[in-house]
Amino acid sequence: xxxxVYIYRLRTDLGAGAFQITxxxxxxxxxxxxLKGQSGYLPAYRQAPSAVVTAAVGGDDVTAAAxxxxxxxxxxxxxxxGLAAGTGALSDANALAxxxxxxxxxxxxxALTLTLVNAALAGVLxxxxxTSAGGSASTGSLTAVLKIxxxxxxxxxxxxxxxxxxxxxxxxxxGTMAEPDYRQLYMSGAFAxxxxxxxxxxxxxxxxxxxxxxxxxxxxxDVSGNVIS
Numbered sequence: 710x711x712x713x714v715y716i717y718r719l720r721t722d723l724g725a726g727a728f729q730i731t732x733x734x735x736x737x738x739x740x741x742x743x744l745k746g747q748s749g750y751l752p753a754y755r756q757a758p759s760a761v762v763t764a765a766v767g768g769d770d771v772t773a774a775a776x777x778x779x780x781x782x783x784x785x786x787x788x789x790x791g792l793a794a795g796t797g798a799l800s801d802a803n804a805l806a807x808x809x810x811x812x813x814x815x816x817x818x819x820a821l822t823l824t825l826v827n828a829a830l831a832g833v834l835x836x837x838x839x840t841s842a843g844g845s846a847s848t849g850s851l852t853a854v855l856k857i858x859x860x861x862x863x864x865x866x867x868x869x870x871x872x873x874x875x876x877x878x879x880x881x882x883x884g885t886m887a888e889p890d891y892r893q894l895y896m897s898g899a900f901a902x903x904x905x906x907x908x909x910x911x912x913x914x915x916x917x918x919x920x921x922x923x924x925x926x927x928x929x930x931d932v933s934g935n936v937i938s
Contacts, residue, residue: 712896713852714937715859715930716909717815718754723919726750728926732907734899737892747899749892751912751927752860755815758808761801761865768874770798774867779857780808781865781884783849788878791845793836798871798878806833815858818925821934823851846880851934853886859930861891896931904929904938913938 728751737746758780762773776784784804790796799807810829814821823839830837839849857863869883894900903909911917912926929938 711932713932714894714896714900715855715932716752716894717818717858717928717930718752718926719816719818719928720919720924720926721754722922723926728912730903730908730912732899732903732909733894734897746892747894747897752892755812755858755860758805758812761804763798763801763871766868769870769879770872772865772867772869772871776865777862778808779811779854779863780804782853782857782863783807784871785863785865785869785882785884786847786849786853787830787837787839788846788880789834790836791847791878792838792843795846795877797876799834799837803834807837811854812858815928818928818936820936821851821855821858821930823934826851826854826934846878848880848882852932855930855932855934856886856888856891856893862887896937909938 731748733747735746736748756778759776759778761776761780761784763770764773784799787799788796789799789803807830810833811826814825814829827838830839838845838847841847863884863886865884870879873879909929913929915925916923917925928936931937
């Protein structure tokens with residue numbers, strides 16, 4: 710679909726259950742296997758990028774343990790420097806640094822478009838891209854990155870092969886996105902009205918003040934990573 714929206718939590722000084730969104734429909738209390746609820750709470754603050762570790766096993770580079778979050782996703786999906794030539798996976802340090810660079814953009818509440826995400830990746834390792842659009846073997850997607858940043862959990866299992874004995878990135882995806890508690894939101898009339906003058910208008914307002922501190926609790930992104938709050 711092309712109307713997904715993503716909420717990125719910016720502030721940490723109020724609890725995860727302190728920001729309720731009651732003006733979205735259908736109400737989550739009416740959720741069924743078919744009817745997906747939209748009302749609820751802002752997602753929790755994003756997970757801090759975590760270190761990942763790979764080691765040589767039988768010539769392959771494999772993950773030493775199970776890893777969760779954006780750095781795990783990038784390790785699983787990105788060919789390091791793949792726009793310049795066929796190369797290996799991201800190094801452990803570069804996977805962490807790339808995740809941190811993307812999170813820094815989100816923490817600033819600014820656009821997370823594919824162009825800007827790719828620029829953040831290339832700032833860590835030249836000629837690196839999230840997707841295969843430029844000709845690399847990368848298998849990432851912007852929507853997956855936005856989903857992880859807005860609360861979904863990505864897990865890369867222990868023993869996942871990231872690089873083959875020839876030093877080549879392994880494009881076979883090993884990780885999975887767990888979404889049992891993740892609410893995918895959509896740009897609807899109710900969502901637009903909430904952003905204009907409802908709950909989301911309050912939670913994305915830069916003048917929102919709590920405990921004498923001003924600042925928006927959240928930013929809202931469209932499916933292309935543009936800020937729409």
